[in-house]
Amino acid sequence: MTDITASKAVPAAECTDMAQVRAAIDGLDTLIVSLLAERMRYIEAAARIKPARDTVRDEVRKAEVVAHAVKVANDRGFPPKLAYRLYDMLVEGSIAHEFDVFDARDPS
Numbered sequence: 001m002t003d004i005t006a007s008k009a010v011p012a013a014e015c016t017d018m019a020q021v022r023a024a025i026d027g028l029d030t031l032i033v034s035l036l037a038e039r040m041r042y043i044e045a046a047a048r049i050k051p052a053r054d055t056v057r058d059e060v061r062k063a064e065v066v067a068h069a070v071k072v073a074n075d076r077g078f079p080p081k082l083a084y085r086l087y088d089m090l091v092e093g094s095i096a097h098e099f100d101v102f103d104a105r106d107p108s
Contacts, residue, residue, distance in 0.1 A: 043094045047101035
């Protein structure tokens, strides 16, 4: 499949065949994964900045991030329950990655 940017995609309401739908989805997935990769660089920065391993997991912050995603989803017409499940999984995966990066830090 060809990668496209969102600006080149046929708007969903104007799609007339599955090739247009699939091309748009593939382009959006490229953008989404690119943004997730950028997000992960900030998780790695947090692992570098946090002073102690016990500060990696922050349940209050996790709840804030998930709640924010659910609110944005609701505001933008994305199913809030799906946003909750996706962000709960994303944040848990991010925490696991942050622990890995924290544990790999040079202790000197």
